[in-house]
Amino acid sequence: MTAKTIDSIGSNPLKKYTLWALAWPVFIELFLQLMLGAADTLMVSKISDDAVAVVGFSNQLFAALTTLFVTVASGAGILIAQRIGAGKREDARTLAIMAVSVTSIVGLLLSVVLYLFPGEIASALQLPSELLPMAQVYISIVGGGMLLTALMSTLSTVIRNTGNTKGPMYTAIGMNVIHLFLNYAFIYGAFGFPEWGLTGVAISTVVSRLLATVLLFMMYVGAFDRRIVLRDMKVFDRRLFGEVVRIGWPLGVHMSCWVLTQLAIFTFIAMLGAKELAARTYMNTLESTCFMLGQAIAMAAQIQIAHLFGAGRTREAYKAAYRALWIGIGIVIPGSLLLLLSGGWLLGVFTSDREIVAMGVSLLALNLLLQPGKMLNMAMGSSLNALGDTKFTMITSLTSMWIIATGLSYVAGIHWGWGLMGIYVCMIIDEYVRGILAFLRWRSQKYLRKAEARQQAADGPGGTDDPGRSGRPSGGGATLPAPVAGEV
Numbered sequence: 001m002t003a004k005t006i007d008s009i010g011s012n013p014l015k016k017y018t019l020w021a022l023a024w025p026v027f028i029e030l031f032l033q034l035m036l037g038a039a040d041t042l043m044v045s046k047i048s049d050d051a052v053a054v055v056g057f058s059n060q061l062f063a064a065l066t067t068l069f070v071t072v073a074s075g076a077g078i079l080i081a082q083r084i085g086a087g088k089r090e091d092a093r094t095l096a097i098m099a100v101s102v103t104s105i106v107g108l109l110l111s112v113v114l115y116l117f118p119g120e121i122a123s124a125l126q127l128p129s130e131l132l133p134m135a136q137v138y139i140s141i142v143g144g145g146m147l148l149t150a151l152m153s154t155l156s157t158v159i160r161n162t163g164n165t166k167g168p169m170y171t172a173i174g175m176n177v178i179h180l181f182l183n184y185a186f187i188y189g190a191f192g193f194p195e196w197g198l199t200g201v202a203i204s205t206v207v208s209r210l211l212a213t214v215l216l217f218m219m220y221v222g223a224f225d226r227r228i229v230l231r232d233m234k235v236f237d238r239r240l241f242g243e244v245v246r247i248g249w250p251l252g253v254h255m256s257c258w259v260l261t262q263l264a265i266f267t268f269i270a271m272l273g274a275k276e277l278a279a280r281t282y283m284n285t286l287e288s289t290c291f292m293l294g295q296a297i298a299m300a301a302q303i304q305i306a307h308l309f310g311a312g313r314t315r316e317a318y319k320a321a322y323r324a325l326w327i328g329i330g331i332v333i334p335g336s337l338l339l340l341l342s343g344g345w346l347l348g349v350f351t352s353d354r355e356i357v358a359m360g361v362s363l364l365a366l367n368l369l370l371q372p373g374k375m376l377n378m379a380m381g382s383s384l385n386a387l388g389d390t391k392f393t394m395i396t397s398l399t400s401m402w403i404i405a406t407g408l409s410y411v412a413g414i415h416w417g418w419g420l421m422g423i424y425v426c427m428i429i430d431e432y433v434r435g436i437l438a439f440l441r442w443r444s445q446k447y448l449r450k451a452e453a454r455q456q457a458a459d460g461p462g463g464t465d466d467p468g469r470s471g472r473p474s475g476g477g478a479t480l481p482a483p484v485a486g487e488v
Contacts, residue, residue, distance in 0.1 A: 019324065022300035025165035030292045032172040039176075043183045044201055045350050049278045051198050052351075054134045056281030057127055060266045062143065064259040065110050067252055069103035069150045074255070075248020077157040078386060079240070081303050084162060085310030093224040095244065096158040097235045100151070100220070107150025114143025126267050128274055134198055141202035148209040155216035159223055161303055167219045171212050179208035250394035251385065257397035261406045265423060268413055276420050279359040282350050283367075286343055286360070290335040290371045291378070294328035298378040305386035314448045321383035321442055328379050332371040340364045363424055370428045376435030380442050387447040396434045405430035 044051045076099035083092040114121070118139035119132060127135055156168040185193035186200020196203070221228040269276050301324035308317040339346075343364040347357045381393050405427055412422030 019297070019300055019304055019320065022163070022165050022303050023296050025169040026160070026299050027293050027296035029165075029169040029172040030296050032169075032176045035176060039180050040183065040201065042350060043187050044198065046187060047197050049351055049353060049356065050131055050274060051134060052281050053274050053277040054127075054131050054138055054198065055201070056284065057122075057125075057131070057266055057270065057277065058135060058138050058142065060259070060263045061121065061125065061139070062146070062149065064256070064263045065114075065146065066149060066153060067256040067259055068110065069106040069154065070255045071248045071252025072099050072102045072106075072244060073154040073157045073248075074251040074385075075244040075246075075390075076154075077161040078247055078302070078306050078388065079243055080158060081161040081306035081386070082310035082388075085307035086312075089225055091240060092162070093226060093228070094235060094237050095240055096220070096223065097228060097232050098237065098241055098244065099154050099158060101233050101236075103150045103154040104147065107147040110146040110150070111144050114146060115140050118143060125263070126270055128270060128277075131274065137199050138202050141199070142205050145206040145209060148206065148213050151213045152209060152216060155213070155220045159216065159219050160299075161306070162223050163303070163307075164219070164223065165300070165303075168216065171215045171219075174215065175208045175212040178211060179204055182207060247388050247390050250390035253394045254390070254397040257394075257401045261401045264406045265409055265427070268410055268423060269420065271414060272419055275353065275356050276359065278351070278353075279356045279363075279420065282347055282356070283360050283363050285350075286339060286346055287367050287370070290339055290367065291328075291332050291374050293335075294332045294371075294375045295378055297324050297328045297331075298375075298382040300324070301379065302382035302386045305383055309387050309448075317387070318442075318445060318448055321380065324383070325376065325379040328375040329372055332375045333368075336368040336371045340368055359420055362421060366421070366424050366428060370424075370431060373428060373431035373435050376439060377431050380435060380438035383442055384438055384447075389441070389447050392441050393434075393438065396437050400430050400433045400437075404433060 040055065044055050076095045080092045080095050083089070083095065119136040122132055122135040122139060156171075159167050182193075182204035183201055185191050186196045186204055189195030194200070266277070266280070269280050301320055305317045305320050308314070308320065344357065344361045347360040351357060384390070384393055408429070409423045409426040412418045412426055413420065416422060418425075
C-alpha cells in the first residue's frame with residue numbers, strides 16, 4: 001500500500017496514516033515500556049527473587065482487571081478511527097469524551113477495592129504464603145492507582161486512533177525517565193531518598209503514571225477540531241455508546257479471556273513454586289523483545305485498516321492485513337533466534353540462581369516456535385477488530401484460550417507433571433489455533449463484502465467515478481480480489 005493511496009482518504013491529506021508513520025512511534029512506546037519493565041525487573045531483582053515473583057504476579061492481576069475498562073476504550077478507539085476515516089470528526093470527538101468518562105468511573109472503583117483488600121485477593125489467587133506480606137504492600141499501592149491506569153490506557157487509545165501515535169510515545173519517554181530515577185532512588189536510598197525497597201518501587205510506579213496521565217490529558221483536550229473542555233465530560237450519546245458496546249463488549253471478553261487465562265497460568269506456575277514463578281517473570285521480560293515491533297505493526301495496521309474501512313477503501317484494507325503479517329513475521333523470527341543465542345547470558349544478568357536460569361534457558365527454543373504464531377494471531381486478529389468483526393475473536397478466545405491455554409496447561413503442567421515446559425507448549429498450541437482461525441476468517445472477507453454491497457447500493461447502477469474506492473474499477477465490475485494465501 002502506498003502513501004499516496006492513504007493520503008487520498010477523506011477530505012484532508014492524511015499522510016500520518018501510512019503503516020510506517022503509525023508504527024514507528026508505537027514501536028518506540030512499546031520498546032520504552034519493555035525497557036521500563038526490564039529495568040523494573042532488574043532493579044527489583046536486587047531486592048530478591050521473591051520480590052520479582054510478587055511484581056510479576058501482581059502485574060498479571062492488574063492486567064486482568066484492566067479488561068473492565070478496556071471494553072469501552074478499545075471499542076471507542078476503533079470507532080474513532082472509522083469515523084475520522086469517514087470524515088465524521090464530531091462523532092469521533094463525542095466517542096472520545098464518553099470513553100474517558102466511563103473508564104474513569106470503572107478505574108476509581110477498582111482502585112478502592114485493591115487498596116482495601118490486597119491480602120485477601122492475593123491469598124485467593126494461591127500466591128505462596130511467604131510472598132503475601134510483600135504482595136499486600138505492592139498491590140495496595142499500585143492497585144490503589146488503577147484510576148491512573150484506566151485514564152492512561154483510554155487517553156492513549158483515543159490519541160493514537162486520531163493518528164497521533166507520537167504523543168503517547170513522548171509521554172512514555174518521560175514516564176520511563178522519571179520511573180527509573182525514582183526506582184533507583186528508593187531501592188538504593190540514593191539522592192537523599194529513603195531506602196524503601198519494594199514499597200519504593202510501588203510509589204515510583206504510581207508517581208510516574210500520575211505525571212504521564214497529566215501529559216496525555218493535555219494532548220487529549222486538543223486532539224479534535226473543537227477543544228474538549230470540562231463541561232463536555234457530561235456529554236453522552238446513547239446511539240454512539242451503543243455502537244461502542246456492540247464492538248467493545250466482545251473485545252472486552254476477548255481481552256478478559258487472555259488476561260484471566262494468563263492469571264490462571266501464573267497461578268498454576270505459583271503452585272509449582274516461587275522459583276518457577278520468578279523464571280516465568282524473567283522470561284516474560286525477555287520474550288517481549290521478540291514480538292515488540294511485530295505488535296507495533298499489528299496495532300498500526302488496526303488503525304490504518306479502520307481508517308480505510310471507514311472511508312470505503314476495502315481493497316486497500318484487505319491487502320494491508322497481509323502486508324502487516326509478513327512484515328511482522330520477518331521481524332519476530334530473527335528476534336527469537338537472537339534471543340535463543342544470547343538468552344542464557346541475559347538471564348544471568350537478572351539472577352544468579354542457576355536453577356532459575358536453567359528453567360529460563362529451557363524455554364528459549366520453544367519461544368522460537370511461539371513467536372510466529374503470536375504474530376499471526378496479532379496481525380489477523382487486529383485486522384478483524386478494525387472492521388468491527390470482534391465477536392469472532394471473542395468466540396475463538398473463549399474456546400481455545402480456556403480449553404487449550406488453561407485447561408490443557410493444568411493437565412500437562414500439573415496433573416502430568418511436565419511443569420513449566422508443559423505449560424509453555426500449551427500456550428504455543430493456543431496461539432497457532434487462534435491465529436489460523438483468524439487468518440481463514442480474514443480470507444473469507446465477510447465484513448469487507450458487506451461494506452462493498454452497501455457502497456454499491458449508495459453509488460447506484462452507474463457506479464462511482466472514484467477508481468480507488470472499494471478497490472473496484474470505475475463503472476462497477478469486480479470488487480475484492482479472490483482470497484490468495486499470502487497476498488500482500
